[in-house]
Amino acid sequence: MSYSPSGKRYNEMLYNRVGKSGLKLPAISLGLWQHFGETDVYANCKEIVCRAFDLGITHFDLANNYGNPPGSSEDIIGRILNTELEGYRDEILITTKAGYDMWSGPYGEWGSKKYLVASLDQSLRRMGLDYVDMFYSHRFDPDTPLEETMGALDLIVRQGKALYVGISNYDLENTKKAVQILKDLGTPCLINQPSYSMFNRWIEDGLQDFLEEEGIGTIIFQPMQRGLITNTYLNGIPADRAESLKEIGITEERIAKARKLNEIAVRREQSLAQMAIAWTLRGGRVASVLAGADKILHVEENVKALNNLEFSKEELSEIDEILK
Numbered sequence: 001m002s003y004s005p006s007g008k009r010y011n012e013m014l015y016n017r018v019g020k021s022g023l024k025l026p027a028i029s030l031g032l033w034q035h036f037g038e039t040d041v042y043a044n045c046k047e048i049v050c051r052a053f054d055l056g057i058t059h060f061d062l063a064n065n066y067g068n069p070p071g072s073s074e075d076i077i078g079r080i081l082n083t084e085l086e087g088y089r090d091e092i093l094i095t096t097k098a099g100y101d102m103w104s105g106p107y108g109e110w111g112s113k114k115y116l117v118a119s120l121d122q123s124l125r126r127m128g129l130d131y132v133d134m135f136y137s138h139r140f141d142p143d144t145p146l147e148e149t150m151g152a153l154d155l156i157v158r159q160g161k162a163l164y165v166g167i168s169n170y171d172l173e174n175t176k177k178a179v180q181i182l183k184d185l186g187t188p189c190l191i192n193q194p195s196y197s198m199f200n201r202w203i204e205d206g207l208q209d210f211l212e213e214e215g216i217g218t219i220i221f222q223p224m225q226r227g228l229i230t231n232t233y234l235n236g237i238p239a240d241r242a243e244s245l246k247e248i249g250i251t252e253e254r255i256a257k258a259r260k261l262n263e264i265a266v267r268r269e270q271s272l273a274q275m276a277i278a279w280t281l282r283g284g285r286v287a288s289v290l291a292g293a294d295k296i297l298h299v300e301e302n303v304k305a306l307n308n309l310e311f312s313k314e315e316l317s318e319i320d321e322i323l324k
């Protein structure tokens with residue numbers, strides 16, 4: 001059946017300005033890292049993306065290596081953009097990145113100009129696009145001069161292949177250096193994409209203050225800590241998944257904390273996932289939260305986090321106490 005976007009798609013979503021730029025991001029963005037590859041069911045991917053768009057999610061986050069096999073998330077979003085979402089490109093932000101291992105040989109990862117430029121060309125071909133809205137250096141490369149990596153971002157913008165650029169997974173020191181180099185080149189860093197959740201608060205240690213001072217926006221990933229801060233494991237970890245979940249930090253000890261957090265979420269009349277998302281948006285320091293989902297129900301539930309973004313002082317200290 002053909003898809004026609006909801007006429008109410010802009011009624012409920014909150015759009016936040018990205019730093020001091022002209023661009024706004026939906027407070028909730030959809031990440032296509034997991035569940036949107038060749039090995040996933042295309043109909044499900046398409047339904048999730050279309051439902052997200054109906055709910056006002058105008059931003060889809062990708063990277064060259066997303067999907068199984070790597071690159072297939074971009075193939076899939078390209079297919080959707082050229083079918084269901086055809087004609088809506090100007091209402092949508094598409095983001096991609098390069099930095100991690102993508103192809104064999106010395107030019108298939110990290111931060112050289114050779115890799116970044118070639119990778120974005122490949123991403124554009126997979127998605128059938130002329131340009132992406134944002135292009136990121138996905139990780140800091142200790143062996144390539146930062147001037148070269150940032151020079152590649154500047155070149156890509158000047159070539160018209162990306163409108164804005166950003167960095168992801170850079171520590172504070174290298175963020176500062178990257179931001180200055182981009183400033184000198186005349187292509188400002190629009191956005192930073194770090195990890196952030198109740199269990200992972202490293203950005204509070206100086207990075208957030210620096211980004212605010214510089215007028216750079218923040219979009220955070222893994223607000224639910226890959227499912228830890230949701231209802232999924234509150235009744236315990238399935239024995240056959242204990243080892244694989246431990247590898248991504250989902251352990252009984254942490255679930256015990258999640259259960260206590262859930263008591264606060266219940267009082268706030270939110271699900272634990274909703275509280276996890278709302279908490280990262282508290283105080284307006286984060287422009288958008290990247291949430292992953294493999295079910296429409298999860299996208300719908302996550303968007304409803306916006307119904308309650310306020311935390312009382314008591315709730316915040318109770319949360320801090322649990323996570324201590």
Ligand SMILES: NC(=O)c1ccc[n+]([C@@H]2O[C@H](COP(=O)([O-])OP(=O)(O)OC[C@H]3O[C@@H](n4cnc5c(N)ncnc54)[C@H](OP(=O)(O)O)[C@@H]3O)[C@@H](O)[C@H]2O)c1
Pocket residue numbers: 030031032033034061062138168169193220221222223224225226227230231232273274290291292293294297298299301302
């Ligand atoms: N820049 C980077 O280096 C980087 C790194 C990682 C991620 N990201 C971005 O961030 C996005 C999100 O990352 P993520 O998927 O790892 O982390 P996440 O958003 O914290 O966790 C998503 C997982 O949580 C579960 N979930 C989502 N909503 C739920 C709900 N309402 N109730 C219960 N479970 C729910 C789903 O797991 P199930 O599969 O168990 O249902 C989903 O796959 C990625 O897609 C990507 O765009 C960026």
